[in-house]
Amino acid sequence: MFGKKYSPVFICLAFILLAAVVIFPLKETTGKDNYYLTLMGDSSTWEIHNYQLKIMPERLIAGDGELHMKDTDEFQSEFFSFDVYAVINNEDRKIQGKSVSGHVNMADMTTGRVEGGTYFNNKGQPITLEDVNEIYAVVEWYDPSKEKQVSEKIVLYG
Structure with a gap:
């Protein structure tokens, strides 16, 4: 009972x-705040698709994107450089870089991938998405038709 x-x-x-x-x-x-972003953007010559950014308190992973030159399937050059920056608390910080020298078709490339420790905000704490003002890429290459090095900025976030 x-x-x-x-x-x-x-x-x-x-x-x-x-x-x-x-x-x-x-x-x-x-x-803990974890942020997973898939970014894209373009400039007059370039477009970036599926650029992955993972911001975690203990590490940052960036890359695995695709970089395409607009309106062409083939472009030969002797120099190519690709850098990605995050503006954190109004300070530009390079989060990824890639460069190639020698004869290369740069019309379609992958961005590669980088994994490392976290970045810290001005309070000494691991960054969150709120600390990131902008994310952008800078593509530089030698243009044989112009006989000079050319550079373009691609805004990915912000």
């Missing part, structure tokens, strides 16, 4: 206790 009368109360208390044990640790472990 005692068991039937109080069993719904015990079941409810057991459920509440189980929920508390499961939910409260999750709040502690998910308190």
